[in-house]
Amino acid sequence: MSEEPSRVPLGLAAGAAAAALLLTGCGGGEKATAADAAGAAPAGDLPQATTYTTLDGLPQDSSAPTGGPTTVVHPEKAVPVSAEPGGPAIAELPATQLKGPTWVPVVEDRPGWRRVLLPSRPNRVTGWIPDKGLRAARSTHVIKVDISDREMTLAESGRVEGTWTVAVGAPKTPTPTGRTFLLASLAPEKPTYSPLILPVGAHSATLDTFGGGPGTVAFHGWRDTSVFGRPVTHGCVRVPADALKRLAKVPLGSIVQIQT
Structure with missing residues (x-):
């Protein structure tokens, strides 16, 4: 870490x-x-969690902001995004965004899962991703x-x-x-x-x-x-x-x- x-x-x-x-x-x-605009197109059947997309059916960030260190994660390859831990995939979080690596902050942890802020609409949308195949750091x-x-x-x-x-x-x-x-x-x-x-x-x-x-x-x-x-x-x-x-x-x- x-x-x-x-x-x-x-x-x-x-x-x-x-x-x-x-x-x-x-x-x-x-x-x-x-x-x-080509970057807006999803790569597969699931919509990509990028700044170009709107994702429905996912939880909103409702936690009180904190000023302490934040865990941030980078998927080494595209990972599924679910509305709840173990739930069906609603989207994919790609490994890259805007020709650079995807790094997103973690707002909640469960065993084997991390809920992260996503770059898509609506604002403050979050999703659960599996806690494997991720590089983790602290900001x-x-x-x-x-x-x-x-x-x-x-x-x-x-x-x-x-x-x-x-x-x-x-x-x-x-x-x-x-x-x-x-x-x-x-x-x-x-x-x-x-x-x-x-x-x-x-x-x-x-x-x-x-x-x-x-x-x-x-x-x-x-x-x-x-x-x-x-x-x-x-x-x-x-x-x-x-x-x-x-x-x-x-x-x-x-x-x-x-x-x-």
Whole structure:
């Protein structure tokens, strides 16, 4: 359990540049291509638990968020996702997401099973996966976003590493609240508004799609610093340059808590 969750190398992330433009609902309205959208298609009979899919019949995360270390797991190959331990498979959690490894946080344990947060709609959806064929690690990082104060805090091992004023969702396109997690790290080859985009496992509650993508919420930078402290985005969280550099070092699967 001493292993550290993956951080996506920028070389690999650059290969996912098209996905970066497709996914987020807060940027410059870049258009997706058919090749970009191909990742949305399920590989087999079961739907894939990715940011592109909606999964019905699975439990919602209702646990109180904690600031302590979190177990995160990475499936070495696709694993079945069930509504309860030992139940029939409703979906599959793939080994990779957005051209990087899938790391998801564990929110509950049962003998032989782990309930994990999933990156699909609806927000806060969870599922049970078998506790075998998984790499496990501990993340000591927690990212907290306070919508009312328009403030983001990064903590490690309970110690605050930094606090920044950020831009959040506008009233008609609010940033979704609840517990989610850092899903991927994407570095566009030709960045238009941010050198790095960090999608999370949550989606806009008011936009079904944006720019051709599924309305995935993300952390990213913004060139016009006057936006910080204002509710102006399509749901994403725009952060200052130094905050983005710190977030880039946070392991995938780490908890993100968004509150009003």
